[in-house]
Each structure stands twice: as structure tokens, then as C-alpha cells.
Amino acid sequence: MRIKKSRIALILFIGIILGVIGLSGGAYVLHKTSDTQFCLSCHTMQTPYDEYTGSVHFTNQKGIRAECSDCHIPKAPLDFLIAKLKAGKDVYHQFVTGKIDTAEKFEQHRLEMAQSVWKQMQENDSATCRSCHQFDAMDIQSQSQDAQKMHNLGIKEQQTCIDCHKGIAHFPPEVKMDDKAMAELTDLAKQTPLTASTVFPAQPVKLGNLGIAYPATRLEVVKTTGAQREIKITGSQMKGAEQVIYLSQGQRLILASLTEEGQKALQINGEFVKDQYDNQWRPVSLTATIDQPVLAEQSPLWTYTENLDNVYCAGCHAKISAKHYTVNAWPAVAKGMGARTDISPEDLEILTKYFQYNAKDINSH
Numbered sequence: 001m002r003i004k005k006s007r008i009a010l011i012l013f014i015g016i017i018l019g020v021i022g023l024s025g026g027a028y029v030l031h032k033t034s035d036t037q038f039c040l041s042c043h044t045m046q047t048p049y050d051e052y053t054g055s056v057h058f059t060n061q062k063g064i065r066a067e068c069s070d071c072h073i074p075k076a077p078l079d080f081l082i083a084k085l086k087a088g089k090d091v092y093h094q095f096v097t098g099k100i101d102t103a104e105k106f107e108q109h110r111l112e113m114a115q116s117v118w119k120q121m122q123e124n125d126s127a128t129c130r131s132c133h134q135f136d137a138m139d140i141q142s143q144s145q146d147a148q149k150m151h152n153l154g155i156k157e158q159q160t161c162i163d164c165h166k167g168i169a170h171f172p173p174e175v176k177m178d179d180k181a182m183a184e185l186t187d188l189a190k191q192t193p194l195t196a197s198t199v200f201p202a203q204p205v206k207l208g209n210l211g212i213a214y215p216a217t218r219l220e221v222v223k224t225t226g227a228q229r230e231i232k233i234t235g236s237q238m239k240g241a242e243q244v245i246y247l248s249q250g251q252r253l254i255l256a257s258l259t260e261e262g263q264k265a266l267q268i269n270g271e272f273v274k275d276q277y278d279n280q281w282r283p284v285s286l287t288a289t290i291d292q293p294v295l296a297e298q299s300p301l302w303t304y305t306e307n308l309d310n311v312y313c314a315g316c317h318a319k320i321s322a323k324h325y326t327v328n329a330w331p332a333v334a335k336g337m338g339a340r341t342d343i344s345p346e347d348l349e350i351l352t353k354y355f356q357y358n359a360k361d362i363n364s365h
Contacts, residue, residue: 034069034084042094044106048170055169066132071169072117074127086120111173118162126161133161146336150317153324163318177311177347185304189293194224199231199294202301203346207288210262216298216353217255219290228291239272239280249273249281251327253356262286298357305354312343312351322358330355 039045052058057066073083093099100106100113121128140151150164166172185202192199198220205213213219219231235245235255242263247253258266265286272280295301309319325333334352343351356362 034073036068039068042090044094044100044103047103047106051170057169066169070131071128074124075131076127079124079127083120114166114170114173118166121162122160129161129165153320159318165317167316172316177307181304181307185295185300186293188300189295192294192296194227194229196296197221199229199296200298200301201292201294202304203292205290205292205294207256207262207286207290209259210265210286210288211256211258213256213288213290214254214353215350216301216357219294222287228289229294230287230289232285232287234269234283234285236281237266237284239282245284245286246281247327249283250275250277250279251361252331253327253353256286258286262288301350302354305351308343308347308351309354312341312347313337316340322355323360325355325359326361327356327359330359 036049040049052068057071059065072087074080090100094101098105100109135151135155138151140148143151153159154164182202189202198218200219201213201215201217203215205219207213213231213233217233219229219233222230222232224230233245233256235247236249236251237245238252243258244254245256245258247255256262265288267285267287269283269285272282274280313319322330331352334348334355338348338351
């Protein structure tokens with residue numbers, strides 16, 4: 001009986017030793033396969049590594065470096081294991097399927113892989129980011145005005161870090177605008193019946209020799225002659241900027257720009273009235289003739305801008321509601337953000353118009 005008990009004790013002891021060795025070895029392997037050098041053993045990781053070395057997470061004034069695991073592997077034990085299991089698919093596609101075994105193939109699947117990481121970080125509330133960055137630890141007042149606005153918005157709307165910081169350490173995937181989108185919009189404009197009572201330009205429209213009407217401007221059709229429409233634009237003119245028709249008093253959404261002939265052709269509908277900033281405004285209208293294709297409503301144009309927003313804005317940060325800024329604030333915001341992308345001036349103008357027409361104070365006039 002004593003021999004049996006001693007054997008059981010020996011087996012338990014050996015089992016414990018083997019368990020400790022197994023757990024220790026497993027933990028060692030898991031952590032060893034999480035360091036940056038191991039990540040670089042897959043040669044396709046060299047490109048994202050080079051991008052990372054040019055980021056603030058690699059070199060900064062504080063001398064604090066975030067390694068690959070700091071951003072991609074959560075510290076909580078269960079989340080750690082889940083992240084390691086998911087990472088196995090990268091090894092699988094590198095060495096078994098060959099899906100990402102070259103830099104070219106990696107680039108082809110960059111968007112797919114990025115979306116997978118973004119989704120994971122959204123689901124765990126950017127746990128790895130928050131291991132270093134916390135809203136309640138930020139001195140928001142010492143940040144730039146733009147950063148203050150965005151962080152206060154993030155707190156208010158309970159956003160998570162990855163919503164706005166998708167390109168913080170690696171280049172964001174290149175998402176291209178469908179080249180056919182504008183052509184389809186133009187084709188749709190060509191189908192607008194001449195009987196339409198109001199129309200909207202999809203692109204800048206010449207007003208004969210009087211000026212240019214900009215995308216989304218409401219044009220009231222007075223009459224049609226053949227393929228030509230006689231239209232009327234109604235808005236406001238600011239003293240000192242007579243070459244422009246704005247949406248309304250105090251709201252600098254440009255409907256049209258005028259030539260000298262256009263300024264002379266303006267119909268004045270009231271006296272100049274000062275606004276709260278001592279600028280003087282008066283109601284005006286302009287009648288002109290157009291022969292270019294125009295839309296019967298604004299909605300197709302807004303569908304187009306939704307695509308622009310997805311490609312040029314949401315690729316880097318969460319979508320910002322048009323109601324976050326005022327009509328007058330949006331042009332500067334859009335111009336500043338547009339300069340960070342390769343959006344064309346024409347598309348940036350259309351996107352800006354969308355934000356302005358849907359701004360938080362658009363109905364106040």
C-alpha cells in the first residue's frame with residue numbers, strides 16, 4: 001500500500017514538474033514569438049516595419065518606443081491568447097498558401113488585413129492603445145486646437161482610438177475612388193427632363209458670360225428653349241465681395257461666382273443689412289442661361305460624396321458628422337484635411353459643399 005502511495009506521489013510530482021515546464025516553456029515561446037525580431041522573420045513584414053520606423057511610435061522626444069507586440073497583442077491573458085491564435089493565419093498564409101509571401105501580394109491584401117486589425121481593435125476598445133494612452137490622463141488643453149476638438153468629440157461620442165488613428169504607425173491602405181462614378185453622375189444628369197422645375201449642377205456650370213454656378217447650387221428653372229434652360233439663382237451678396245453669391249446672410253456657402261457682366265446683371269432684392277460681425281449683406285438673384293447637364297435633385301450628388309468620404313476621410317479616421325461644424329467653418333476644415341490626401345480639387349469642392357449644405361447651422365437662415 002505504501003509503495004502504491006509513493007508511486008502516486010511520484011507520478012503527481014513528475015506531472016507537476018512537467019506541467020510547470022510545459023507552462024513555462026509555452027509562455028516563453030508565446031512571448032518569444034511576440035518580439036519584433038520574430039515578426040521580421042517573415043520577410044513580408046519588412047515593409048510595414050520600415051513604415052513603423054518612420055512613425056512617432058518608433059522615435060519621439062520622450063524616448064519611448066512601442067514594439068510590434070505593444071500595439072498588436074493585448075496584455076490581458078485571454079485576449080493575449082486570442083491574438084496569438086489569430087496571428088497564426090499570417091504564418092499560414094505566408095508559408096502554406098503563399099497568399100502574402102511577396103511584397104506585391106502583401107500590398108494587394110493590405111486593405112483586407114488592415115480591416116481585420118481595425119475590427120479587432122474596435123471590438124476590444126483599442127486595448128493596446130489604452131495601455132499607454134487614456135483620455136483621463138490627457139492634458140487636452142495643452143494640445144493643438146484640432147486635437148482638442150477631435151479628442152473632445154471622441155469623448156462625447158465614446159469613440160475608440162482606432163476610429164481616428166488608423167494610419168498612426170503604418171501607411172493606410174490605398175482605397176481608390178471608382179473612376180466611373182463621376183461619369184455615371186454625368187450620365188444621370190443628361191437624363192434630367194427639360195420639364196424639371198429645379199435643377200442642381202454636379203460640376204461647375206457656366207452661366208454664359210455671367211459667371212459659374214457651383215455643384216449642388218439650387219437653380220430655379222424659369223423656362224426652357226430647346227436644350228437650354230433659363231435659370232434663376234437666389235442668395236445673398238456681401239459688401240466688398242460683390243463677385244460672389246452666397247447662400248444667405250452670414251453663411252458663406254458660395255452658390256456662384258460672377259464676372260463683371262454678371263455683377264451688372266444682378267437683381268437687387270433689398271438693402272444692405274449688417275450682421276453681428278458688421279459685415280453688410282443684401283438679398284440678390286441672377287437670371288442666366290445654361291446648356292450643360294444638371295441633376296434633378298441633390299441626392300445623387302450626396303451619394304457620390306458619401307463615396308468620397310469613405311475613400312479620402314474614413315480611411316484614416318472615423319466619419320465626422322457634417323453637423324459637427326458650421327457652414328463657415330467647414331471650408332477651412334475640409335481644405336486642411338484634403339491637403340493630406342490626393343483628392344482632386346474638383347472632388348474636394350463637391351465634398352466641401354456636402355458638409356456645408358448639411359452643417360449644424362444650415363437651417364438657421
